[in-house]
Amino acid sequence: MEKLRSIEQFKLFQDKCRREFEEYPLVISVCQGASCRAAGSEEVANVFEKLTTGSSDIRFIKSGCQGFCEYGPLSVVRPANIFYHMVKPGDVTDIMRSTKEEDEVVDRLLYTHPGTGEKLGREHEIEFYSKQHRIVLALNGYVDPLRIDDYLAHGGYSALAKALQVMEPGHIIEEMIEANLRGRGGAGYPAGWKWKSCKEAPGDRRHIICNADEGDPGAFMDQAVLEGNPHSVIEGMLIGAYAIGGTNGYIYIRHEYPQAVKTFSAALDKARELGLLGDNILGTDFSFDIDMTFGAGSFVCGESSALMRSLDGQVGEPRDKFTHATEKGFHDEPTTLNNVETWANVPHIINKGAKWFRGIGTEGSPGTKVFSLVGKVNNTGLIEVPMGTSLREIVYDIGGGIKKDGKFKAVQTGGPSGGMLPESKLNLPVDFDALTDAGSMMGSGGMIVMDEHTCVVDVAKYFIDFLIDESCGKCLPCREGLRQMSKILHRICDGQGKLKDINDLEELAETVAATALCGLGKSAPNPVLSSIKYFRDEYTAHIVEHKCPGGVCQSLISYHIVPDLCNGCGECEEACASLAIHSVRRQKRKEGLLREIDQTLCDKCGACVQICKENAVEKRSPAVAPAGAA
Amino acid sequence: MEATGHPEMTEPASEIEREVEDLIGKWAGNPSKTIMAMLAVQEKYNWLPQEALEYISIRLGVPKGQIYHIATFYKVFSLVQRGKHILQLCTGTGCYILGSALLAKTLDKRHGIPWNGTSDDGLFTLESVNCIGACSMGPVLVVDGEYHANVTHDRVDALVKRLRKRANKEENNGEA
Ligand SMILES: Cc1cc2nc3c(=O)[nH]c(=O)nc-3n(C[C@H](O)[C@H](O)[C@H](O)COP(=O)(O)O)c2cc1C
Ligand code: SF4
Ligand code: SF4
Ligand code: FES
Ligand code: FES
Numbered sequence: 073m074e075k076l077r078s079i080e081q082f083k084l085f086q087d088k089c090r091r092e093f094e095e096y097p098l099v100i101s102v103c104q105g106a107s108c109r110a111a112g113s114e115e116v117a118n119v120f121e122k123l124t125t126g127s128s129d130i131r132f133i134k135s136g137c138q139g140f141c142e143y144g145p146l147s148v149v150r151p152a153n154i155f156y157h158m159v160k161p162g163d164v165t166d167i168m169r170s171t172k173e174e175d176e177v178v179d180r181l182l183y184t185h186p187g188t189g190e191k192l193g194r195e196h197e198i199e200f201y202s203k204q205h206r207i208v209l210a211l212n213g214y215v216d217p218l219r220i221d222d223y224l225a226h227g228g229y230s231a232l233a234k235a236l237q238v239m240e241p242g243h244i245i246e247e248m249i250e251a252n253l254r255g256r257g258g259a260g261y262p263a264g265w266k267w268k269s270c271k272e273a274p275g276d277r278r279h280i281i282c283n284a285d286e287g288d289p290g291a292f293m294d295q296a297v298l299e300g301n302p303h304s305v306i307e308g309m310l311i312g313a314y315a316i317g318g319t320n321g322y323i324y325i326r327h328e329y330p331q332a333v334k335t336f337s338a339a340l341d342k343a344r345e346l347g348l349l350g351d352n353i354l355g356t357d358f359s360f361d362i363d364m365t366f367g368a369g370s371f372v373c374g375e376s377s378a379l380m381r382s383l384d385g386q387v388g389e390p391r392d393k394f395t396h397a398t399e400k401g402f403h404d405e406p407t408t409l410n411n412v413e414t415w416a417n418v419p420h421i422i423n424k425g426a427k428w429f430r431g432i433g434t435e436g437s438p439g440t441k442v443f444s445l446v447g448k449v450n451n452t453g454l455i456e457v458p459m460g461t462s463l464r465e466i467v468y469d470i471g472g473g474i475k476k477d478g479k480f481k482a483v484q485t486g487g488p489s490g491g492m493l494p495e496s497k498l499n500l501p502v503d504f505d506a507l508t509d510a511g512s513m514m515g516s517g518g519m520i521v522m523d524e525h526t527c528v529v530d531v532a533k534y535f536i537d538f539l540i541d542e543s544c545g546k547c548l549p550c551r552e553g554l555r556q557m558s559k560i561l562h563r564i565c566d567g568q569g570k571l572k573d574i575n576d577l578e579e580l581a582e583t584v585a586a587t588a589l590c591g592l593g594k595s596a597p598n599p600v601l602s603s604i605k606y607f608r609d610e611y612t613a614h615i616v617e618h619k620c621p622g623g624v625c626q627s628l629i630s631y632h633i634v635p636d637l638c639n640g641c642g643e644c645e646e647a648c649a650s651l652a653i654h655s656v657r658r659q660k661r662k663e664g665l666l667r668e669i670d671q672t673l674c675d676k677c678g679a680c681v682q683i684c685k686e687n688a689v690e691k692r693s694p695a696v697a698p699a700g701a702a
Numbered sequence: 703m704e705a706t707g708h709p710e711m712t713e714p715a716s717e718i719e720r721e722v723e724d725l726i727g728k729w730a731g732n733p734s735k736t737i738m739a740m741l742a743v744q745e746k747y748n749w750l751p752q753e754a755l756e757y758i759s760i761r762l763g764v765p766k767g768q769i770y771h772i773a774t775f776y777k778v779f780s781l782v783q784r785g786k787h788i789l790q791l792c793t794g795t796g797c798y799i800l801g802s803a804l805l806a807k808t809l810d811k812r813h814g815i816p817w818n819g820t821s822d823d824g825l826f827t828l829e830s831v832n833c834i835g836a837c838s839m840g841p842v843l844v845v846d847g848e849y850h851a852n853v854t855h856d857r858v859d860a861l862v863k864r865l866r867k868r869a870n871k872e873e874n875n876g877e878a
Contacts, residue, residue, distance in 0.1 A: 106835035110842060110849035141838035290795025292835030327741060327778065328834055330847070368737055369777035369832075385736035385764070387775045446796035446837035453838055487795070520795050534798055544775075647855060649811035677807035679855035 075347035078355040079237050085346075086224045093225035096131035098171060100124070101213050102159070103146040105137025105296060106331070107453075112160070113145030119164040120147075130171070133222070136300020136335075137292075138213040140200055141453040143183065148213060153195040156181040186450065186472060200451045203470050205432065207440050208416045209456045212300035217335050220342040223303040229348060231419035235311050236356050244315035244422065245271060251426035252438050253418070256293075257283055257374075257411030258489065258515045259591070260437070260504035263418075266408055270398040271316045273406035280309055280318035280360075281383070281402065281409040284325040284332070285367045287374035288487030289538060291518030293442040294412035296454050298325065298332040301416070302339035306349070306362065308415030311422055313360040316408055321362035324379055328369065337364060371488075371542035372592050376409045377401075378544065389544045390590035411516065413442055433459030437503045441517060443485075448475045448523035457502065464498040467521055478523040481622075482607070486515025488535040489595035491602025492528055511602040513595065527622030528603040528610050533561040535599040543592060550593030553584035557600060565625040567694075569615040578604060618694040626676045630695035633667050633680075637688035640664035644680035644689060653680060671698035712760050721746065722754045726761060733764045737772060740779060748788065749780040785820045785827035787865055790844040794833030802841035808855045813862050825869055826862065 076082045102108075102117045117134050124132040138146050143157035149171050156167060156178065163181055170176035182191045183198055192198050206212075215222035223229070235244055249264030270278060282305060286294040297305060309321055325333050340362055343349040351359040365383050372378050373388035380402045382388035401407025417439060421429050430438045437459040443466065446452045450472035457466065463483055467473070474480050482492040485502070491512030493500065500506050504514045522531065536558045545551045557580050560573045581597030588594045604611060613619045620628040633644070633653075640661030645653040652673035655665035669680070669689075681689045712730075714723040725742040729735035739762060743754045750773055759766045773779040789809070791802055809815040809828055820827045836842050839851035843858060850861065 106849065107838040107851070110836040110839040110851035137835075141836075144838070287832075288795075289793070289832035290798075290837060291833060292837065295835040328831060366738060366741055368741060368779065370775065371832075382737065383734070385734040385738075385772075386768075387771055444796075444837065446840070447799055452796075484795070518795065520799065522799060526799050531795075531799065534795070541777075647859075649808045649855075675807055675811065677804050677811075677855065678801060679808060682854045683856055 073342075073345045075345070076354055077347065079233050082229070082233055082354050086227075086230070089221040089224040093131070093222065095128075097129050099131045099133060099150040099214075100167070100171065101133040101135045101138070101148050101150070103136070103138045103144060103213065104134045104331075105141065105144070105299065105454075106292065107137070107141035108144030108146060109331075111144040111158075115161045116145050116147070116159050116164060119161045120168075123164065123168055130168075133214075133216045134218075135213045135215065136217055137296035137454050139204075139209065139454045140198070140451065142451050148195060150214075154193055155183060155195040155198065157183050200453070200455075200470055200472065203465065204456050205440050205458045206456045207420050207432075208297060208304070208413055208442055209300070209454065211304070212296060215301060217300055217302055218338050220303060220339070220346060223301070227423070228303050228419075229307055231422035232307050232310050232314075232348070233354065235314055235422055236354060236358060239422070241271070241315045241317065244311065247421065247426050248315070248418075251421045251429040253414065253421060253429065254437060254439075254504060255411055256413035256417070256441065256516065258486070258513070260514060263410055263414055266398055266410070267312060267316050269396065270406045270408040273399040275406045277320060277403075277405050278313075278316055278318045279402040279405060279407040280313045280316065280321045281379070281407060282309055282321075282323040282362075282412060282415055283374060283376065283379060283409055284323055284336075284412045285374035285379060286326055286329070286412075286516070287371040287542075288516050288518040289371070290446060290520055291444045291487060291516060293444055293454065293517040295329050295332050296442075297412050297416050298329070299335050302336045303343065304416040304419060305336075305412055306339060306343050308418035309362060310348070310353070310360060311418050312408060312410070312415065314358050318360060318408065321360055322365060322383055322402075323362055324365050324367055324373075324383055326367040326369070333364070333366065340364065371538075372544045372590070375590050375592060378590070379409065380407065387544075389546050390592070392589060413517070434501065434503050436505050437514075441502060441514070443502075443517045443519045445471055445519050445521070447521040448478060448526065449473065449521040450475055459503050460501040462499050462501050463493065466502070466519065467498065471521065474521070474523050478525070480521070481524050481526055482522045482528060482603075484512075484520040484522070484531070484599070485518065486513030486595075486598070487518040488539055489513055489591065489598055490515045490518070491598045492522070492531065492606065493602070494606040497606075511598065511605055513598065525622055525624070527565075527620050527624035528607045529561065529565055529614055530620075530622065530624045532599045532603045533558065533565055536561060536596065539592060539596045547587075547589040547593065549584045549587040550589070550596065553580055553588075554593070554596055556580055557584070557597070561600070564611060564614050565620075566627045567614065567618045567625075569611075571612070571615055573615065574604060574608065574611050620693045623691045623693050625693075628695055629676065629691050629693045630671060631669050631674055631676060631678075631680060632690055632692060632696070633669055634688050634690055635659070635666055637686050638666050639686050639688070640666055641685070642667060643683045643685070647679040647683040649677065649679065650675040671696065712757075714757070716753070718751065718753050719757045722757045723761070726758060730761050731763055733762050736762055736764050736769065737776065740769070740772065744779060748784045749782060783820075783824075785825050786869070787826050787846055788844075789815065789826055789828045789862075790831040791828065792832070792834060792836075792840065792842040792844070793830040794837065794840075796833065796837030797840035797842055800840045802853075805841060805843070805853060805855060805858050808858055809862065812859060813866075815862070825866065
């Protein structure tokens with residue numbers, strides 16, 4: 073590819089990309105996001121690739137996450153938007169055949185509405201999609217992330233061209249302030265104001281950083297953007313750099329996302345080849361490039377000051393917030409750090425204007441937010457909704473309700489820093505301020521749905537233990553306070569808790585929140601405080617009745633084989649690694665002898681429950697004590 | 703020993719140093735790339751051999767103490783040799799509430815692969831990983847970088863058996 077040396081050249085090239093893309097009457101995409109890959113979509117793509125190479129009517133695209141991960145591997149045929157789910161390599165020839173015939177679809181691969189049983193063939197007919205508003209994720213599924221031409225064909229880098237051609241840097245910053253794009257990494261600080269103070273800080277160099285550490289241990293919004301539409305992030309950073317006067321760019325990606333690393337690195341190379349990164353971009357005086365660094369598995373390094381240390385090859389300990397990174401950040405020079413999704417919003421705001429952006433979402437939180445909706449809902453996946461959408465709409469309309477017709481218990485937003493919200497809070501809108509007021513947090517977009525078989529005390533313990541592991545250990549409240557809290561939580565889950573423990577937990581939690589140095593420690597108590605606030609009865613059930621209502625806490629449950637249901641097949645005996653299952657003499661069943669669990673040997677792993685086709689293994693809480701033990 | 707003052711003038715002397723040089727030579731004298739260099743070395747060897755770390759220390763100009771501090775601070779790094787196959791059980795929130803942690807019990811009791819440890823035969827190391835982004839397909843087990851979706855006790859068991867069988871066969875064929 074030739075370097076583009078002027079805005080005019082860029083526009084001509086963009087037109088050429090568009091024409092070339094439109095020459096194909098049909099586009100077939102296969103999702104290569106992490107869930108679809110885990111479900112075997114690479115094999116599916118291989119077959120498609122073989123059958124479409126050299127085709128002049130079909131453009132085949134390997135896309136980033138298309139959202140409805142639950143039903144991967146996904147494949148969509150456009151322009152008709154025919155949506156195929158759970159596609160296997162053997163289905164590809166059928167898809168190809170019916171795609172070439174007009175008005176034909178492969179019926180068996182269509183999504184069936186769980187309520188009505190109706191087959192829904194088009195993407196927009198499916199509630200999971202129709203209730204979303206996709207801006208950041210709009211091109212996921214439409215472009216091949218490895219082809220910059222695809223992005224250009226869909227208007228990519230137009231915002232950069234516009235910024236360079238007709239907008240003064242100060243004007244861009246005003247537009248960003250007016251748009252009130254609040255940081256999508258969790259804290260919700262307005263990006264425009266951050267940019268402004270960085271621009272105004274004295275210094276010769278200015279650093280522009282993209283935070284792609286995505287540390288929430290159950291969320292993948294940024295991964296989907298990096299893998300699905302990396303150029304939108306690059307374009308956002310370029311616009312930011314131009315507006316702020318940024319000289320050096322960096323992206324800090326967690327190395328646990330090898331595919332994102334590969335895709336983003338390829339995108340950077342392509343942008344450089346075209347002259348969209350480097351010296352004198354599109355023939356202007358603006359020069360900028362982006363260096364890639366990997367995170368090495370540390371949650372606290374997602375915190376901005378820790379990240380800047382890690383970026384410099386050091387141990388990632390946060391520093392106090394009295395120094396503002398916008399003035400003294402990386403190398404003590406003015407620095408602007410934003411999250412992946414924040415950057416990806418920027419080109420849209422520049423293209424369509426602040427007014428358009430403020431028309432979406434709520435007054436205090438304009439725009440959309442991407443969430444990864446996972447856990448015990450029917451439709452897990454990646455969603456993008458206008459701010460202000462209620463949790464109920466997300467869980468029930470988009471998420472399709474609870475798996476196996478179960479009962480909703482709680483939804484956790486904000487990952488380890490957020491809180492568990494009960495049924496009574498389902499009408500809350502997702503909005504930075506509303507969630508904080510309810511004792512949770514927007515966070516970066518993790519949303520974990522829990523049903524009646526989840527234990528809120530166990531989840532609180534899980535998060536605290538996660539944070540103990542991840543705390544840098546620098547300040548005492550975080551280091552010691554969390555350890556104390558963990559001890560109490562373990563005690564309660566083990567059935568050794570006292571009622572006083574609940575109050576002690578609350579007190580400790582409040583002290584840690586008030587005195588820890590960085591956001592990790594400050595927000596760490598949220599899962600504990602919120603679960604006590606909304607589910608106090610579950611804590612008391614553990615303490616007083618020795619009962620785990622969710623049936624999770626190992627010391628408080630026991631496994632039993634129901635004699636009337638067991639058919640004697642013996643599969644459980646085989647599955648039990650603890651050799652705790654044996655047959656009962658003279659108790660004949662259809663397939664063999666009745667089985668029984670020796671409570672003294674049972675390790676409570678649950679393997680027998682998973683394997684038993686008769687659902688004959690049940691959990692009881694409180695635990696039934698082993699015979700002979702008292 | 704602290705790093706010498708002449709990272710640019712260092713020459714690789716042994717086989718391992720030559721291998722490491724290929725990976726990190728481009729960052730000579732640039733201490734800010736220490737973590738990147740360590741990640742590259744770990745990717746090649748599966749762990750951080752002492753000789754490699756010493757070479758990084760000299761070549762990048764970073765005190766050895768700091769390299770060890772980094773190696774213990776960041777979770778991915780291993781200062782001990784790991785198994786031939788790396789099993790990573792996702793214990794991210796999505797997988798955890800689907801019961802992923804319980805699967806470790808089968809790996810331990812039946813196959814002698816302890817949580818955060820290596821089996822006696824050196825074949826398997828079991829570690830946890832935080833969300834790899836496939837939560838919809840949880841619980842997820844990553845085996846040598848390859849994702850396995852919706853794993854159960856049964857499937858984990860079959861997977862390890864298969865890998866062990868293959869390893870035994872290779873050994874019998876003298877390939878070790
Ligand atoms: C412990 C901790 C972990 C964090 N992890 C992340 C992360 O993984 N990704 C992210 O974008 N922000 C993370 N943040 C928030 C960042 O500190 C910072 O606020 C954010 O990246 C700024 O970008 P934004 O304004 O665009 O959101 C974390 C904060 C804390 C305290
Ligand atoms: S709050 Fe925890 S993680 Fe944050 S600086 Fe203190 S010790 Fe480190
Ligand atoms: S729960 Fe696990 S250890 Fe207990 S009987 Fe079932 S398979 Fe065996
Ligand atoms: S990974 Fe394919 S839809 Fe999310
Ligand atoms: S929590 Fe396991 S893949 Fe996300």
